[in-house]
Amino acid sequence: MINIQKNIPLAPLTTFKIGGPAKHFVEVSAEEELLEALQFAKENNLEIFVLGGGSNILVSDEGFSGLVIRMLNTSYIIHNTSIECGSGVLLSQIVKESAKNGLSGLEWASGIPGTLGGAIRGNAGIPLGCMADSVESVKTIVIASGAKQSLSNKNSTNSTRSFANAQDDIRILEFQNNECRFSYRNSIFKENKDLIIISVVLKLEKGEQEEINKKTKELIENRLKVVHPNPKEPSSGSFFKNPKVNNPELIANFEKDTGQKAIDGKIPAGWLIDEVGLRGKKIGGAQVSEKHANFVVNIGNAKAQDIVMLSSLIKMKVRDELGVQLSEEIQYVGF
Ligand SMILES: Cc1cc2nc3c(=O)[nH]c(=O)nc-3n(C[C@H](O)[C@H](O)[C@H](O)COP(=O)(O)OP(=O)(O)OC[C@H]3O[C@@H](n4cnc5c(N)ncnc54)[C@H](O)[C@@H]3O)c2cc1C
Numbered sequence: 536m537i538n539i540q541k542n543i544p545l546a547p548l549t550t551f552k553i554g555g556p557a558k559h560f561v562e563v564s565a566e567e568e569l570l571e572a573l574q575f576a577k578e579n580n581l582e583i584f585v586l587g588g589g590s591n592i593l594v595s596d597e598g599f600s601g602l603v604i605r606m607l608n609t610s611y612i613i614h615n616t617s618i619e620c621g622s623g624v625l626l627s628q629i630v631k632e633s634a635k636n637g638l639s640g641l642e643w644a645s646g647i648p649g650t651l652g653g654a655i656r657g658n659a660g661i662p663l664g665c666m667a668d669s670v671e672s673v674k675t676i677v678i679a680s681g682a683k684q685s686l687s688n689k690n691s692t693n694s695t696r697s698f699a700n701a702q703d704d705i706r707i708l709e710f711q712n713n714e715c716r717f718s719y720r721n722s723i724f725k726e727n728k729d730l731i732i733i734s735v736v737l738k739l740e741k742g743e744q745e746e747i748n749k750k751t752k753e754l755i756e757n758r759l760k761v762v763h764p765n766p767k768e769p770s771s772g773s774f775f776k777n778p779k780v781n782n783p784e785l786i787a788n789f790e791k792d793t794g795q796k797a798i799d800g801k802i803p804a805g806w807l808i809d810e811v812g813l814r815g816k817k818i819g820g821a822q823v824s825e826k827h828a829n830f831v832v833n834i835g836n837a838k839a840q841d842i843v844m845l846s847s848l849i850k851m852k853v854r855d856e857l858g859v860q861l862s863e864e865i866q867y868v869g870f
Contacts, residue, residue, distance in 0.1 A: 537561050537571045545594045545603065545868075548586060550648055552769040553839050554594025555869070557584075557603035564607040564623070566676075566733055573678060573705055576602045584868055585731050587653035588625065591771055595869035596839045606652055608733065613638075616739050617671065622652030622732040626659070629737070634751055639742025640669045642750040646758040648772075652732040656724040657864070658717045662798075663754075667717030671738040673710045675730045707733075719801075720776055720864055764824045768832035774846060775804035775829055775861040785857060804861055805829035811852040818845040843870075 543560035546552050559581060563569045576583045582601030586592075608621030611629065613636055620629060626649055630641050643664030647654070655673060658666050708730070716723040724730045764770055779800045780786055786797045789806055808814065808828040816823045820837030823845065824830035831842055831849075850861050 537563065537568050537575070539572075539575060539602070543603070545586075545589075545598060548605065549589035549592055549594060549771070550769055551589075551593060551771045551833055551837075551842070553596075553833055553837055553842065555596050555598025557598060558600045559602040560605070561602065562605045562607050564609065566608070569604065569606075569608075569676060569731065569733065570705065572602065572604050573676070585652070587623065587650035588648055590649040591653055591657060591864070592866045592868050593771060593839055593842055595867070597869060599869040604731075606650060616741060618737045618739065619734060620651050620737065621734050622650060622655070624651050625649070626651055626654050630751065633739055634744065634747045637742055637744045637747070638739040639747050640664075640739035641737070642747055642754060645751040645754040646763070651735055655715075655732055655735055656722060657720050658722050658725075660720070665717070667712070667715070667722075669737045669739060670712050670715060670717070671736040672712065673715060673724070673732055673736075674734045675708050675710065675724065675732050676705060677708050677727075678705050678729045678731065762827050762830075764826050764830050764832045768822070768824065768834055770824065770830045770832045771865045773804065773829045773864050774831045775808075775849070776864045777801045777803050778807070778859050778861055780859055782858060785859070802859075803829065807853050807857055807859055807861070808849055811849075811856050813849055813852060816845065816848070818848065821845040823849070839870075 538561065540560045542556045542558065544556050545554045561572045563572055584599055584601060584603050586603050586605045606623035608623040611618055611620035611624050613632065616638060618629060618633065626644050626647055629651065630644050633641050643661050647659055654666050655670060660666060710723065716726065724732055780797065780802045781800065786800065786802065789797055789802050793806065805828040808823060813823050814828045815825050819841030820833055820835050821841035822832050822834045824832045831845055846863070853859050853861050
């Protein structure tokens with residue numbers, strides 16, 4: 536039996552620590568509970584938002600007027616080199632368990648917050664690897680009418696779902712890796728807001744536990760040293776995706792300045808933000824991190840509005856001065 540609560544503050548459930556309440560809120564730890572929650576939303580004609588670890592979202596100051604479903608399906612089973620996990624399991628937990636069981640393949644994910652559901656939807660990754668490399672299959676609940684073939688290919692920036700059509704279907708669909716349409720920070724689950732990830736099978740390889748632990752430790756140390764802001768400055772990770780750039784002069788400047796290659800013509804958003812002089816820029820309680828310019832941080836009671844104004848300024852300056860259009864990696868909720 537699910538417990539639908541009212542007016543639950545969302546800020547504490549996000550890594551940004553920003554945003555208003557959910558008008559309706561429920562935590563689900565099993566498929567049947569998720570189905571019950573979806574039924575409630577349907578009967579009450581509510582939009583839904585599926586919440587994982589809240590580490591890649593910005594919730595509006597007004598909050599969310601529909602039903603927030605927090606995924607707490609946290610069970611997992613290891614069979615030889617495969618791990619079957621609920622979508623609410625923390626990625627960090629699976630990284631830890633893999634290492635403990637001498638399974639290699641997820642070392643790159645060390646130190647990334649959030650759940651597996653969120654990580655698969657956004658194909659979370661770093662230059663060394665991404666979720667697409669280890670996913671075997673993904674089980675979903677699809678809440679719109681139509682079969683797998685008819686799933687739209689359109690990009691959707693709004694990740695809330697609505698039950699406006701009372702004829703909406705609810706069915707289970709499983710996707711094999713090659714059907715997930717994984718690409719840079721993208722997947723079929725991100726393109727289709729009607730897909731809710733319930734569980735996933737990850738395929739890893741046998742490895743040397745000592746080697747895995749060494750790699751994991753190095754990656755975490757590097758993250759803390761050069762990427763992650765001070766823990767007292769909450770964030771949602773990289774704010775913008777690294778854009779593909781067509782300007783050879785800009786690419787040459789980047790490569791000369793950093794000694795790095797612009798792989799596939801992609802330049803780190805942080806370098807572009809630095810180029811337009813915005814590192815450290817503040818608006819209200821929002822600031823471009825002094826440590827890594829693609830992190831927007833909450834330096835004290837930031838409003839979602841502060842973050843939006845700062846991100847608009849960043850986009851405008853990067854577009855006007857460098858001719859590059861940035862787009863958000865984070866998802867907006869309740870805007
Ligand atoms: C300090 C820090 C460092 C980070 N470093 C990285 C990094 O190196 N690489 C990287 O890729 N990301 C990074 N991130 C971003 C973030 O951790 C990842 O994107 C993470 O995978 C998001 O998972 P989540 O569970 O927190 O998703 P949430 O923030 O809860 O949700 C994100 C989106 O996924 C959807 N979603 C969540 N669960 C499901 C589900 N079960 N089914 C369908 N949709 C779902 C939500 O509706 C929402 O649209 C970082 C974040 C922080 C704060």
